[in-house]
Amino acid sequence: MxxxxxxxxxxxxxxxxxxxxxxxxxxxxxxxxxNDTAPTFASSDATYGGSYRTYTLSFPQTFRTVGPDSNGAFRAWILEAxxxxxxxxxxxxxxxxxxxxxxxxxxxxxxxxxxxxxxxxxxxxxxxxxxxxxxxxxxxxxxxxxxxxxxxxxxxxxxxxxxxxxxxxxxxxxxxxxxxxxxxxxxxxxxxxxxxxxxxxxxxxxxxxxxxxxxYNFKPEPVTGPYYIDKIKKGKNITFKHVGEGWWGYENKYNQHRYNVEKINIKVIRDADIALKHFEKGNLDSFDLVRPDLWHEKSSGKNYQNGYIQKAWVFNQAPVGAGGLWLNTAKPMLNDINVRKGIMYATDFDMMIEKVLRGDYSRKPNGMGFGHIGYDNTEIKAPKFDAKKAIEYFEQAGFTKVGSDGIRVNDKGERLSFAVTYSQQSFTPRVAVLKEQAKLAGLDLELNLIDGSSMFKYVLEKKHDISFHNMGTGDIPAYWEYFHSDNANKPQTNHFTNFTSPELDSLIDSFKNEFDIEKKRALSRKIQQVIADANVIVPGYMVPYARAGYWRWMKLPENMATKQTGYLFHGWGFSQTFSTFWIDEAAKKETKAAMKSGKTFEPVTIIDDTYKL
Structure with missing residues (x-):
């Protein structure tokens, strides 16, 4: 309407x-x-100028936004420019x-x-x-x-x-x-x-x-937004530069007082814990503290206590994309639904969230995501860990014997073992919990860490057994790219499970073609049920907030976040921050002088639950 x-x-x-x-x-x-009557969400106090310093875990394999290797994490920066x-x-x-x-x-x-x-x-x-x-x-x-x-x-x-x-x-x-x-x-x-x-x-x-x-692999396009890629040091650094205060978009009131920094310097730092050290030394201006260990344990040193670095935790209501553990049904044993059902019950995401993630994250009820109003099948619930049920399904799949190492084997001597591919060292404790719990059901999950964009290339080429990752989403969930047979068993597609069925193809085609919004939502719920029944995505976790540490010269509006804020500062592109922050150069000089003289400020930790569900 x-x-x-x-x-x-x-x-x-x-x-x-x-x-x-x-x-x-x-x-x-x-x-x-x-539409010139909607409320603005930036601050008139914002000032223009300065260089914002941040990092990325890996250098992009291309600056194209289409074609091979273009679907990596850095793609958001390019598209959202x-x-x-x-x-x-x-x-x-x-x-x-x-x-x-x-x-x-x-x-x-x-x-x-x-x-x-x-x-x-x-x-x-x-x-x-x-x-x-x-x-x-x-x-x-x-x-x-x-x-x-x-x-x-x-x-x-x-x-x-x-x-x-x-x-x-x-x-x-x-x-x-x-x-x-x-x-x-x-x-x-x-x-x-x-x-x-x-x-x-x-x-x-x-x-x-x-x-x-x-x-055009490493030739960035001109853009219509305020920032373009200005300098590239391959493997080391990428710099975005503002086109200037005369940018044509500033005549639009919804762009005013946004996109305030003159440059954005993105340094490649391949380990998040090393990046944290750079931040605390003042080499980066902000650092996402989404990980519970970062927020609760590692962000409490002298620079925080002395008020030089501030912290903020803001909740959001952004839709959550598909993800968790994607089971590649093109691989041996994973084409058996009983094996997949067993994996569902042998995977203990709830313990991971409780023990490793401090209860800060939430479990996805559905492998296809959450927050798509009307489109989500709310009858689907993520299965609770149950080793006994898992064993029942594994035995139905022929894994009736237990080896000396506690891992189940079938009559062919095949071990019930799969590699779980993931992209960051910081994820290792999370996957390790899944591994240890899975052993209780006789399932071996091998840890397969492949850093950064190389991991996603590996998964796009369908080399994985099980992939541990999440995808983004819009207000309307996507299905064709993930589950239509047109994309199965093909490299460079998002069909990570390779699961297909004529019923699912038909439903997806109908979903794409349906005009009536209520019928379309009903089709979405049916599609999600078919996917859930196929047991090809173990629902993972979701993060309903943004959380960051930032030097006190980094400023945000009084209402620092929106319903859709995924990052308080530039994290994975521009749109999830809405680019409302700015740099206060006077506060920067004051802070640096205070650090030299020993002057301190009141420590600041902000928790904003305005949009907490």
Missing amino acids: MNKKLTILALSTAALFSSHVFSAELPDNLQWQT NLPPLIKHPNTGEWLPGLAQSWAFGDDNKTVYFKLNPKATWSDGKPVTADDYQFMLKLMRSTDIVAPWYNDFFTNEIADIITFDKNTVGIVSAKARNRDELIEYTNLMPRPEHFYGKPKVDKNNDGIDDKFVRK
């Missing part, structure tokens, strides 16, 4: 064609709308103007029309135009990008992009959708046509360079 707070704008279509001639004509009954046409308000859920000044719905329930801000430019100064949208469609449909998910989406979900003038486009869904979902599907970002230019090699004549993947 249309939000009551949206302002209806009456625009004359004749004015749109004053200096351009185009074959397509806008419908004359469009009701253009914008751009503005989509519309931005969703983090507290009210209203749509706000972004790259577009206004928008309108077609009568066909397929088309959304966007009038781009005529002042919008790429970070290299070139104007953003409708041509960049046409290029985006051509790029995403090309097989040269080696990205099957994008090829499928922009071919089977997006029917066309229509240009009306240099600043007005219509994005057409391939099927009718309700308005809430229609915006989600058509709220697409352009790609800079001028950056790519004419391809040198184009044997398939699709306008995209045949060597796209290799040619």
Whole structure:
């Protein structure tokens, strides 16, 4: 439904064609709308300038956002350096103007029309135009990008992009959708046509360079947002630079007093505990204290006690993506549902949360995530650890004998043993709890630590037995990429379990095509039940808060967080922080002088449960 707070704008279509001639004509009954009445969430006290220093655990394997190896952790930084046409308000859920000044719905329930801000430019100064949208469609449909998910989406979900003038486009869904979902599907970002230019090699004549993947592996695109990648020291450091206080986006009131630092320096530090030491020495400006051991034990030294470093814990209500333990059914033994059921009961996430995570985290009720209102099957509950039940299922799978090491074996002499792949050393105590508890059921879980982005590449190539990781999500859960047979047993897809069934394919296809939102939600709940019955994801944990330590020169608004705040400061990109912080240079000088003289300040620990569920 249309939000009551949206302002209806009456625009004359004749004015749109004053200096351009185009074959397509806008419908004359469009009701253009914008939103200038929603509350802002930044602080007018914010000041511009300074360099924010943070870190990443691994250097990205590519700066592309599509194609091989592009789905790593750093991808969020790159994607979120751009503005989509519309931005969703983090507290009210209203749509706000972004790259577009206004928008309108077609009568066909397929088309959304966007009038781009005529002042919008790429970070290299070139104007953003409708041509960049046409290029985006051509790029995403090309097989040269080696990205099957994008090829499928922009071919089977997006029917066309229509240009009306240099600043007005219509994005057409391939099927009718309700308005809430229609915006989600058509709220697409352009790609800079001028950056790519004419391809040198184009044997398939699709306008995209045949060597796209290799040619653009480490060539960052210009962006529409305020920060672009300025300097790269391969394997060591990445620097984002602000385009300046004259950035075109600041005319939008929802962007004002945001994106306040001039530079963002991201240092590669491959161990989080070493990064913590850098932070406490003053080499990093903030540090996420999400891990319970960091918050409760390791953040209580003199710099905290003397008030030089402050702490904040804020709760959120952001949707949680799929994840926990993904069981690869293409691997021997894991194709047996009784083995998978046994693993479900032999996995003790609850003990992990209690013993290792101090009870700060919560158990996911469902392997497909949480917080998708209406879409989540609330009847599904994560199984409690039960070694006896696990053994019953393992015996049904033929693992009736117990070896001298306590691990079950079958008549072929095969041990009930699987490698659990994970990405950070700090996760080792968590997986170790699962390993020790699993032994009680005769299950051996081997620890397979592969650092950083290499781990995700390993999993994308389907080399894992079991993968311990979580995925992000939007307001509407995704299924096709994770469970449709089109993506199974293929490298570089998110089909981590390789589980397929005709029933699941049919439900996912129906979900993609359903117009009625209540029917779509009902299909979602059925899909989640089929996935739960397949026992291919052991529901893991979720973290319903952001938590950080930060030097006292780092400032946040009085209401420091929103419902969607995933990080108080830049952690994994821009959107989860909403970029409302700034650096107080006077406080920085004061703090450094105080540290030299021995002056102290009152210690500060803030706990904000405004959005605690």
